[in-house]
Amino acid sequence: MDFYKNEPKTLLAVDCVILGFNGESLEILLVKRAIAPERNKWSLMGGFVQDDESPERAASRVLKKLTGLTNLYMENCGIFGEPGREKRRVVSITYFALIDTKQYKHILSEEYEAKWFPLNDHPKLIFDHEDMIAAAKHTLRTKAALYPILFELLPEKFTVPQIASLYECVYDIDLDKRNFSRKLLASGLIIKLNEKDKNSKKGAFYYRLNMDIYKEKIMSFLRYLPGWSTE
């Protein structure tokens, strides 16, 4: 019996918004598209969902092919299925991934001419790929308020100027750096280490995240709900 035989079938794709932090600014990994249409134009890295894999595994496969990396922080950030978005009918599920670029850039695949660009200054992209980036930024902002995912982008130890740059990139804001430092330090959210960054001009101290305080700050708002867990 051919159930559903009168229902339309669709090409289902995944596209990956791969964001990286190089210690100073937020970057996005783009590729030159290897297939028609729009061949050789800048694009997010994508691929089609195969019959024997879930969309999430398709995204992992695409990411691995491009970066060699597995087990990245990866999350769905939108479904792009407007009928006119490509010349052919393709519904795309978009994922974003977070990478510490300093740690990983050496294993980027050459095959796709993959290149890191500043997140706020990259070439024009095909189809609705810029909307996908906007969706990834929106998801990142919302999640970053509740979970310490921004720290996926930072090395284990980081300087205050580094984290200020990261927040400036994600939230598209200019921070008053002194004020930001003062509030961040007063929050108890980060712990000063006995070591300086030798690459920075003034020799900024390294810090690490205080996970206990982070959780505590989230919980203080939710405390009147017994049994609540952020998991």
Add this chain to the structure above:
Amino acid sequence: MDFYKNEPKTLLAVDCVILGFNGESLEILLVKRAIAPERNKWSLMGGFVQDDESPERAASRVLKKLTGLTNLYMENCGIFGEPGREKRRVVSITYFALIDTKQYKHILSEEYEAKWFPLNDHPKLIFDHEDMIAAAKHTLRTKAALYPILFELLPEKFTVPQIASLYECVYDIDLDKRNFSRKLLASGLIIKLNEKDKNSKKGAFYYRLNMDIYKEKIMSFLRYLPGWSTE
């Protein structure tokens, strides 16, 4: 030119987790499935994404067909695409919607034998529809911590026992009611009205949400980030 001609095509469906609050407990709207396979079994309301609509519009169409309602609060809460989830390869995008059932139950469609069940006591569902409900609950819990979406489920004025029941249903917890009331009132989050619920045994007072305090409580955690908005 037939771009992508060697790529697999997939049946793309939407399924809707429709949650309602009847003033006392949280309910889910289920239908008896009208088509094979699994005909006549209890199921979430779903449908196939057509070539001329986005998945989101497909979900709105399905919701309207079943409830007569438009402009419901609706949000994607997961993508279900494991190869073996149905006998045919179908990838489903799941949405959840929130309804005040007292306000809307009169216009439910008869065609699908749609019926409200207690969220924690409903018949066994086909395929992976129970996982879809679990995904909706997870999204609801996370969002409810940051945004006042639970109040989409409440009438404009509500009693403290009503909101306690709602939180008990969403978070699967037993609240110490006296303690909950005391903390909720102390939070300033709700404002007492000069009117009692005549249906409740002890004549509980009505309240409404204090949106200013709600936003303030969210912002207190985020204050060290200037320029942050929860939008």
